[in-house]
Amino acid sequence: MKLKRKRKNKVQIEQVFKEKNSFFLTTASPDGDSVGSMQALGIALQNHGKKASLYFPEPVPENLNFLPGKNAVVSELPAAPLDVMVVMDTGSSRLLFDGDKRGWGKIAKQIVNIDHHPDNDRFGEINCVLPEAASTGEIIFQILTHLNWEITPDIASCLLTAVMADTGIFRYPNVTDSTYSIASSLLKTKIDNGKIARQLYASYSYPYAKLLGRMFSNLKKKHDGKIAWSSLSQEDFAAAEAAEDEGDKMVEQLDILKEVHVFALFREMKDGIIKISLRSRNNLPVNRIASLFGGGGHVQAAGCKIKSTLKEAEQKVIQELDSFFT
Ligand SMILES: [Mn+2]
Missing domain, CATH: 3.10.310.30 (Diaminopimelate Epimerase; Chain A, domain 1)
Structure with missing residues (x-):
């Protein structure tokens, strides 16, 4: 039953991505996984003629500035509600906008929640919460693949950053065979995995x-x-x-x-x-x-x-x- 529901939620999200036109992507705390996932989805939506704004409540860590797709980052909430707000890699609505959900309706007409935190409180209207995924990036990969949307090298760089960040470069026990097979697909786009690893783990100030x-x-x-x-x-x-x-x-x-x-x-x-x-x-x-x-x-x-x-x-x-x- 549970599996069926999860699949249904994923399909619902795919429909939203296909049908809606303006998106507001955000997260509670910008890190390799959340920023990589947001940038990847942002680029994919833009590649399909959609508008995507990325909103970070805190400054993005400097070592992640190498990620492509920076152009759509906004520092203010939209003046009029967009179609969809996609909250990524965020376990609870309490962590967003000072925990105040009342203003959400002004941001977007619909809330989608994509995450892998096991204690996620399912605050979205559509929730895709997969604790078995080592990173939110893995879930974005699955959704884009299922949509048949091309994983361009830019998208692959963002997603591999997400995967590497949340697995300590494939070291942590959250890594599964699916983590490796996703990484393998991403590497087929000929991205520079060594550069991503260095950006994440050898860029000390x-x-x-x-x-x-x-x-x-x-x-x-x-x-x-x-x-x-x-x-x-x-x-x-x-x-x-x-x-x-x-x-x-x-x-x-x-x-x-x-x-x-x-x-x-x-x-x-x-x-x-x-x-x-x-x-x-x-x-x-x-x-x-x-x-x-x-x-x-x-x-x-x-x-x-x-x-x-x-x-x-x-x-x-x-x-x-x-x-x-x-
Ligand atoms: Mn994460």
């Missing part, structure tokens, strides 16, 4: 590298290193001359530790909020811990925010992570 050094020197561990965590205070950001968003994905760098099962990064923001990123190996559900603090995410990658001091936030969250090992 000087402040990022300095901040990374601070993260590793603040490293702590518990339970023989099964839990490892670090923190970045406002002082650390200042010393590294790094902007706060330099720390956005930095937690993933802790994935090089030998014994680690669960790892976390606590970041002190200027507004007194502590942002906490949680990651796990061995399918330990860190999204369960994140949800205790009003956050959410995937089994192996989740996040939450706490208004407190760094020390307090560390205490509270590590105490919950303890439950995996006691």
Whole structure:
């Protein structure tokens, strides 16, 4: 039954893409997967004579600026409602436009939700939520292929970026045979996969590298290193001359530790909020811990925010992570 419904939703979305003319694409947080997926769909819609505006609520990370299709990025909401708003790679409507859904009708007449977060709350009128997909990019690939819309080299670059970003270049356990077969199809367009990998994982700025050094020197561990965590205070950001968003994905760098099962990064923001990123190996559900603090995410990658001091936030969250090992 479930499978049937999912297929039906995909077919409905394909119909919307074919029939409607103006699209507003957005996401809660711009990263390799969301930006790659949005750019890919944007280009595909434009290639079929449709209007697509891309709206990012936060600045797109600099290393993603190489992606093609930048021209349709808008910084303001449309004056009159477009046909469709496509929200991508976003688990909940709470994460969009300050959680206020009332204005959505002014943006578009219809809401489509395409995502792979398992805790997605199905906020769209049509929802295509496939937790088995390693990235939203995979779902976009499936939809475009099923529509018989050509995957041009530009679209393929965007989608491979999405796939590589959310799989840590095919390293994470979310990778399936379908991830590889999609990557294989994308590579047939003769795109530069080495360049994409370098853009994603070897394009450190000087402040990022300095901040990374601070993260590793603040490293702590518990339970023989099964839990490892670090923190970045406002002082650390200042010393590294790094902007706060330099720390956005930095937690993933802790994935090089030998014994680690669960790892976390606590970041002190200027507004007194502590942002906490949680990651796990061995399918330990860190999204369960994140949800205790009003956050959410995937089994192996989740996040939450706490208004407190760094020390307090560390205490509270590590105490919950303890439950995996006691
Ligand atoms: Mn994603």
